[in-house]
Amino acid sequence: MGFAAFFSEMGWGNLVMILIAFFLLYLAIKKEYEPMLMMTIAFGMLLTNLPGAGLFHEELFAGGQVHWDLFGAHDPNLPHPGLLDYLYLGVKLGIYPCLIFVGVGAMTDFGPLIANPKSFLLGAAAQIGIFATFLAAFAMGFTPEQAGSIGIIGGADGPTAIFLTSKLAPELLGPIAVAAYSYMALVPVIQPPIMRALTTKKERMIKMSTLRQVSKKERIIFPIVIASIISLLLPDAAPLIGCLMLGNLMKECGVVDRLSKTVQNELMNIVVIFLGLTVGATATANTFLSPATLKIMIMGVVAFGVASACGVLFAKLMNCFLKEGNKINPLIGSAGVSAVPMAARVSQKVGQEENPSNFLLMHAMGPNVAGVVGSAVAAGLLLSFLG
Amino acid sequence: MMNFLAVTGWGWTEVLWCSLISVALVFTVLVLLVGVMKLFGVVFAEKPKRKMAAVETKPVSEGQLHEEEIAAITAALKLYKSALHDRESEVLTILNVKRAYSPWNSKIHGLTQLPDRK
Numbered sequence: 020m021g022f023a024a025f026f027s028e029m030g031w032g033n034l035v036m037i038l039i040a041f042f043l044l045y046l047a048i049k050k051e052y053e054p055m056l057m058m059t060i061a062f063g064m065l066l067t068n069l070p071g072a073g074l075f076h077e078e079l080f081a082g083g084q085v086h087w088d089l090f091g092a093h094d095p096n097l098p099h100p101g102l103l104d105y106l107y108l109g110v111k112l113g114i115y116p117c118l119i120f121v122g123v124g125a126m127t128d129f130g131p132l133i134a135n136p137k138s139f140l141l142g143a144a145a146q147i148g149i150f151a152t153f154l155a156a157f158a159m160g161f162t163p164e165q166a167g168s169i170g171i172i173g174g175a176d177g178p179t180a181i182f183l184t185s186k187l188a189p190e191l192l193g194p195i196a197v198a199a200y201s202y203m204a205l206v207p208v209i210q211p212p213i214m215r216a217l218t219t220k221k222e223r224m225i226k227m228s229t230l231r232q233v234s235k236k237e238r239i240i241f242p243i244v245i246a247s248i249i250s251l252l253l254p255d256a257a258p259l260i261g262c263l264m265l266g267n268l269m270k271e272c273g274v275v276d277r278l279s280k281t282v283q284n285e286l287m288n289i290v291v292i293f294l295g296l297t298v299g300a301t302a303t304a305n306t307f308l309s310p311a312t313l314k315i316m317i318m319g320v321v322a323f324g325v326a327s328a329c330g331v332l333f334a335k336l337m338n339c340f341l342k343e344g345n346k347i348n349p350l351i352g353s354a355g356v357s358a359v360p361m362a363a364r365v366s367q368k369v370g371q372e373e374n375p376s377n378f379l380l381m382h383a384m385g386p387n388v389a390g391v392v393g394s395a396v397a398a399g400l401l402l403s404f405l406g
Numbered sequence: 407m408m409n410f411l412a413v414t415g416w417g418w419t420e421v422l423w424c425s426l427i428s429v430a431l432v433f434t435v436l437v438l439l440v441g442v443m444k445l446f447g448v449v450f451a452e453k454p455k456r457k458m459a460a461v462e463t464k465p466v467s468e469g470q471l472h473e474e475e476i477a478a479i480t481a482a483l484k485l486y487k488s489a490l491h492d493r494e495s496e497v498l499t500i501l502n503v504k505r506a507y508s509p510w511n512s513k514i515h516g517l518t519q520l521p522d523r524k
Binding site: 140253 | 422
């Protein structure tokens with residue numbers, strides 16, 4: 020019986036995990052912290068920690084490998100695969116994050132980035148946070164693979180973090196996914212103090228010139244060119260960038276509206292359910308209740324903070340080389356961490372606190388979407404080095 | 407392709423190099439994309455400007471108005487005309503309309519007569 024298992028050796032662990040799942044459900048439903056994923060992750064966490072339910076078996080994926088032989092085994096002594104084991108194959112094989120990127124691409128407007136290509140540099144600067152956290156995590160005793168997976172939290176991009184972690188350190192998938200999505204929800208709390216501390220009032224009041232109109236031709240050619248260039252330079256980033264740009268091309272070409280709407284809505288929603296449930300299912304008592312989880316939570320904040328700070332500081336550095344009238348408001352630098360569109364909204368909000376007539380949203384969307392490309396490139400590099 | 411990046415033993419030296427090279431590569435790739443996008447701008451966005459410049463240099467003969475002047479005058483006339491109102495008589499025209507009797511709307515001949523309360 021399931022209840023008796025709570026009183027076994029590791030039964031208390033399951034109980035604690037169920038309480039954590041309740042807390043995350045509370046955050047998702049009551050506080051609306053990234054509810055789409057947080058709710059499903061928390062429910063997956065609840066299901067996997069119910070003793071005897073047999074929905075998820077870690078041993079089928081032990082050592083970072085899929086043990087296909089166990090999936091078809093009829094031996095009663097071996098674990099019988101549960102529903103979440105089958106669904107988890109989509110994470111393990113890197114299918115769900117890529118499908119989500121198709122939807123993200125179809126929902127993203129790259130116009131501000133095309134109109135102001137300098138934004139790519141801010142997107143690149145924010146990725147320094149990933150590598151700074153990689154070094155810090157290594158110093159804290161994590162293996163290079165685990166450190167790379169923890170560092171990618173600084174990319175503030177859930178699917179990228181899940182994609183990389185499932186390849187490099189699947190044992191940390193649960194804590195890393197929870198940390199990434201928790202901190203993404205807390206972007207409006209984490210970023211503003213950093214932005215204010217690193218900028219002067221005068222800098223925060225800088226008004227930026229209106230962005231130029233972007234032609235339809237540019238919008239159509241952009242995803243094709245970006246996917247080709249990045250995939251040729253960094254083959255490991257090809258699945259993420261390729262899917263992102265495929266979704267964007269569907270949206271911009273205007274001839275496959277049905278496909279575009281499907282990937283933005285139905286496909287995205289279905290994959291979010293599978294991804295959330297299965298990522299939550301990996302958060303078993305054995306893997307989650309360890310000092311490593313606490314360290315990951317701390318490193319996650321560091322990653323977000325450093326990434327935001329690097330974006331702001333790099334924007335200030337760029338202003339040293341730009342003519343008067345062409346200067347950029349450093350507040351848009353923090354949007355270089357992905358977290359689309361939350362980070363851009365934070366730039367707009369902090370900017371309007373100083374100057375209510377200043378509209379930074381569209382300017383911040385440039386670095387924001389550049390951050391998505393940048394974090395996918397960074398993930399590809401980490402995979403090349405550590406995979 | 408990138409197998410040359412694979413490292414076997416990981417110490418601080420390797421981790422530091424990995425981080426530095428990665429940051430440099432992220433910047434290189436994205437700077438390359440900045441260049442590509444700037445080129446995009448030149449190829450696709452500059453064309454309308456050139457066309458406009460060509461229009462501006464079109465010679466205007468003496469006594470002939472420039473297109474922009476014509477547009478400005480037309481806009482001013484439009485604004486002037488839309489600001490004008492029709493002159494009205496300022497006499498109220500609410501008339502008491504009297505309809506001729508018709509049995510079709512007569513209450514007396516209605517099917518649902520109200521009860522006669524006395």
